Amino acid sequence: MLGARCLLLALRRCSSALCLKHPQAARLRVREALEAQEVSGDIKVQGWVHSVRSQKEILFLHINDGSSLESLQVVADPSLENRDLTFGSAVEVQGKLVKSPHRMQNVELKAENIRVVGPCDTLMYPFKPRERYPLEYSRQFPHLxxxxxxxxxxxxxxxxxxxxxxxxxxxxxxxxxxxxxxxxxxxxxxxxxxxxxxxxxxxxxxxxxxxxxxxxxxxxxxxxxxxxxxxxxxxxxxxxxxxxxxxxxxxxxxxxxxxxxxxxxxxxxxxxxxxxxxxxxxxxxxxxxxxxxxxxxxxxxxxxxxxxxxxxxxxxxxxxxxxxxxxxxxxxxxxxxxxxxxxxxxxxxxxxxxxxxxxxxxxxxxxxxxxxxxxxxxxxxxxxxxxxxxxxxxxxxxxxxxxxxxxxxxxxxxxxxxxxxxxxxxxxxxxxxxxxxxxxxxxxxxxxxxxxxxxxxxxxxxxxxxxxxxxxxxxxxx
CATH class of the missing domain: 3.30.930.10 (Bira Bifunctional Protein; Domain 2)
Incomplete structure (x- = not known):
């Protein structure tokens, strides 16, 4: 019994040491990321895609999780794009928060990994990207x-x-x-x-x-x-x-x-x-x-x-x-x-x-x-x-x-x-x-x-x- 307890303690110490050497990415809300002055290491942001635009050498996403009116811009290599990465899909993005070269935003997320948590059927989805809908129209879809x-x-x-x-x-x-x-x-x-x-x-x-x-x-x-x-x-x-x-x-x-x-x-x-x-x-x-x-x-x-x-x-x-x-x-x-x-x-x-x-x-x-x-x-x-x-x-x-x-x-x-x-x-x-x-x-x-x-x-x-x-x-x- 004593030997088993010692082994368990040793495993816990080993696990803690590994966590220190390879810390998990800090999860930030979109609002926290936008307000951050400096974040060292990787961060993880979860939310929904508000827009997606793929160019020859770069992929742009804007994601939001409801914490802010402003969305967080994500920049990534086009190789990270897949068919489920569409407007309305739920995603988890991991990468580094860096200073943005654009005047309209202070920071952007340079993605190292993009995971589509839940795809969105854009053909059936009642809202389209970059559209502003009358309140009367939106009222028909209280669940969305x-x-x-x-x-x-x-x-x-x-x-x-x-x-x-x-x-x-x-x-x-x-x-x-x-x-x-x-x-x-x-x-x-x-x-x-x-x-x-x-x-x-x-x-x-x-x-x-x-x-x-x-x-x-x-x-x-x-x-x-x-x-x-x-x-x-x-x-x-x-x-x-x-x-x-x-x-x-x-x-x-x-x-x-x-x-x-x-x-x-x-x-x-x-x-x-x-x-x-x-x-x-x-x-x-x-x-x-x-x-x-x-x-x-x-x-x-x-x-x-x-x-x-x-x-x-x-x-x-x-x-x-x-x-x-x-x-x-x-x-x-x-x-x-x-x-x-x-x-x-x-x-x-x-x-x-x-x-x-x-x-x-x-x-x-x-x-x-x-x-x-x-x-x-x-x-x-x-x-x-x-x-x-x-x-x-x-x-x-x-x-x-x-x-x-x-x-x-x-x-x-x-x-x-x-x-x-x-x-x-x-x-x-x-x-x-x-x-x-x-x-x-x-x-x-x-x-x-x-x-x-x-x-x-x-x-x-x-x-x-x-x-x-x-x-x-x-x-x-x-």
Missing amino acids: RCRTNMLSSLLRVRSEATAAIHSFFKDNGYVHVHTPIITSNDCEGAGELFHVRTLNKAQQPRENSLFFNVPAFLTVSGQLHLEVMAGAFTQVFTFGPTFRAENSQSRRHLAEFYMIEAEIFFTESLQDIIQVMEDLFKTATSTVLSKCPQDVELFHKYVSPAQKGRLEQMLKNKFRIISYTEAVEILKRSPETFTFQPKWGNDLQTEHEKYLVKHCGEVPVFVINYPYDLKPFYMWDNEDGPQHTVAAVDLLIPGVGELCGGSLREERLDFLQSRLEGLGLSDAYQWYLDLRRFGSAPHGGFGMGFERYLQCILGVDNIKDVIPFPRFPHSCLL
Whole structure:
């Protein structure tokens, strides 16, 4: 036994010595290779071929692995080319990183070995090299469109925006809470819910039993659960998928989308909520612009050339605040003809929202104090006479319309109980009333649609093009 152990140790030492004498090539991401100042020895890069060009004495490849908008140029001897080395194929390239003689790039990879890991059938592949496709065309191929420059840039921006939003809340002392996706409550009271049901082995819905003993739905908002948690942690937020069974094919709606929601206890001012919304937008956007300048620039150059200037204006200027009543008067005085005539007591439509932003100089606008009857039961009653309003706020953004919605929450037990009884909801929300009985405090919060936020940053017109796998009526690809 002792002899066997000694032999094993000797073999390990020998193996280590061999590794030192013949070190393996260091694996670099494309972005790391492009940013490298000097790399000694061989490196290995894995990715997909974006272009291939063979000349008499030299072979050129451009490969990318999704880590950068810019591809890495590979130069090789033509003898390394084979029939599977085509656009779209997955490859592994080993060689030396050297200074490039071309002005457009700092380095290039001088290949010593090229291995095709996965060939690509270029005749059937829906994308061609050096082509720029409309977002509507790429949307038909959700399993492949992430390899296009536009979608890979979008996904990098989306990733950085997610991290920036989490950092904002963490830096400001918020606790991140995972709110449930399956819920028995309808926060908005809109009734546009996806009903969660079970299937038996024959794949038929079970009619006579409820898995949770109560009707269950996919969540439309994590707000009510956040209110529970804010009652113990003061400041909380969540960031997750939400669902609306709204039969809309518009450019602004999805059946599944992501929401950032926050709740703040011990605040009696709507201004406090407004300030957090503005700070979140400006801080996260500044971070994204600094982390993904090339990716954002791609959209500003080819999708929405005017968006860069609009975004600079949004970040530079203080957001405006007007009341709902002021907004209606502005709309009534407008020389424009609206499809929906503005009237006090009616909700603002998309055409109204866009006009209000334009009227205020293309700067984001907070509209506050909406009619009592327009808003859900949990909003604070302003008790302001004939024009009965609640302490609610919507943030309207140039080119998008409504981005955020929030309010002070009604913490007065008698007010809340009276409203729930009037709506016939008091039995379903006894637990919500309990929150007011046991150590409640003035509080408020808001929600921000993540996809609409990305539309705003990038200038993308259709919300279906800022999410990896869009879900909307009559479409659930993959």
